[in-house]
Amino acid sequence: MRQSSNTTLEISKTKMKYPLHITSEIGKLKTVLLHRPGKELENLIPEYLERLLFDDIPYLPTVQKEHDYFAGILKNRGIEVLYLDKLAAETLEDEKVRRQFIDQILSESGANPNGTYNILKDYLLSFPVEEIVHKVMAGVLKTEIAEEKKTHLYELMAGHYPFYLDPMPNLYFTRDPAAVIGEGLTINRMREEARRRESLFMQYIIKYHPRFAKFDIPVWLGRGERFPIEGGDELILSKDTIAIGVSSRTSAKAIENLAVQLFQRQGEIQRVVAVEIPKSRAFMHLDTVFTMVDFDKFTIHPAIQGPDGNMRIYILEKSEDPDQVNIRERNNLPAVLKEVLHLPEIDFIPCGGGDIIASAREQWNDGSNTLSIAPGVVVTYDRNYVSNEMLRNHGIEVIEIPSSELSRGRGGPRCMSMPILREDI
Ligand SMILES: NC(=O)NCCC[C@H](N)C(=O)O
Known part of the structure; x- marks a missing residue:
């Protein structure tokens, strides 16, 4: 080609x-x-x-x-x-696009805009772009987020469900x-x-x-x-x-x-x-x-x-x-x-x-x-x-x-x- x-x-x-x-x-x-x-x-x-x-x-x-x-x-x-x-990592090289993508994936994943949303956004943005892509694909476990970052009641409650972001195995x-x-x-x-x-x-x-x-x-x-x-x-x-x-x-x-x-x-x-x-x-x-x-x-x-x-x-x-x-x-x-x-x-x-x-x-x-x-x-x-x-x-x-x-x-x-x-x- x-x-x-x-x-x-x-x-x-x-x-x-x-x-x-x-x-x-x-x-x-x-x-x-x-x-x-x-x-x-x-x-x-x-x-x-x-x-x-x-x-x-x-x-x-x-x-x-x-x-x-x-x-x-x-x-x-x-x-x-x-x-x-x-391809996804190359696409998200641009910071504006990266932030927009993370916003969208979080809101589609049902993260609460006032709580987990911000913690997860900061967490994902702290990684190099290839890792952001892999984290979004693999899902984010509740245990990955440091305890002191959790300020809302539902974040402090251990909860039975293990993920903040679900994995995408398909x-x-x-x-x-x-x-x-x-x-x-x-x-x-x-x-x-x-x-x-x-x-x-x-x-x-x-x-x-x-x-x-x-x-x-x-x-x-x-x-x-x-x-x-x-x-x-x-x-x-x-x-x-x-x-x-x-x-x-x-x-x-x-x-x-x-x-x-x-x-x-x-x-x-x-x-x-x-x-x-x-x-x-x-x-x-x-x-x-x-x-x-x-x-x-x-x-x-x-x-x-x-x-x-x-x-x-x-x-x-x-x-x-x-x-x-x-x-x-x-x-x-x-x-x-x-x-x-x-x-x-x-x-x-x-x-x-x-x-x-x-x-x-x-x-x-x-x-x-x-x-x-x-x-x-x-x-x-x-x-x-x-x-x-x-x-x-x-x-x-x-x-x-x-x-x-x-x-x-x-x-x-x-x-x-x-x-x-x-x-x-
Ligand atoms: N075209 C296909 O038939 N894709 C297989 C998808 C399998 C997948 N576990 C699914 O249930 O969607």
Whole structure:
């Protein structure tokens, strides 16, 4: 990638006005944002696991080793890996931005403006900027603040709850808080309280980081929206069609609002396909049950289709009134994909080979959650050996990564990556 003087980015034959560019799920991946799991995982304890959306406590040294392996695979394939903590620290170098960020994170964390707020603000500001970022991510324990600084009754009372600031253990799933569509992005209002502050990092990075700030990047939906949407539900099928899961995390209202915004402002997207999936913990986002791995190939967990293969699918398109959309109902996913991608056939590759036990077991550990790094080339977890074999049998190149600890957070390679730039296909 090189940057010319008129700030036009050029990647192979693709010319870009903005430093974000995603027009498919499968185009050659050039730049991706990751977060190396850190101390925030060490602040998980059994009592709060469910609320913090974990099923178990990963062993930090191993989870980091596995994550480094994942990042290494991507780097070896020539992909630029950006790290969330580094971008955030560079963004907060500016003192005014740093203070504003801390104010916002504290008020969103529910710190009392007259008491804990000031103590926490002074405490965070006393660290170098990289450490501020890591502290905000890891959470602040009540025991970290010196006793003599506590002046309010509720600060003096020992209290049962251990944190002033909750940890953000789900940060390594960079897919969800924000997602690039075309040359803009959604900075998401996340459904679960435990994850809601995560998208603040991306809001600041896009607005203030030197790599992005000068471009005035379009934000299709911001984090101040009323209705929840998460990146794991946002799939870019082609430059003119996106699919969005109607899931336990993403609401139909957010999808319609996004469609209106894209049709009014984005220029290329002609349709948004809303795909309903069962609202369950195992299937929290569309990408936990359905991902694109080649021009005409998709992984799918068979359990999202009814006994007759039917599902509830709606195609949203432009209407004459720019504030409205036309909606057509459909019920067959392969038929919809053939229609919107103009393909004669679609190849569905069932998670776990479609075996009732293997598919449920491997889906639980993200067997359908593949990260495409080029057409027909995917990164997957090694533990999902039945699904990986199926992918290979369908002509896909599968790059496996170790996954005994990473998988405990209930997300796979797609969830752990936020593509920033892909070549067009
Ligand atoms: N796109 C994804 O499916 N991300 C996985 C998120 C897992 C995380 N523990 C969560 O429950 O939000």
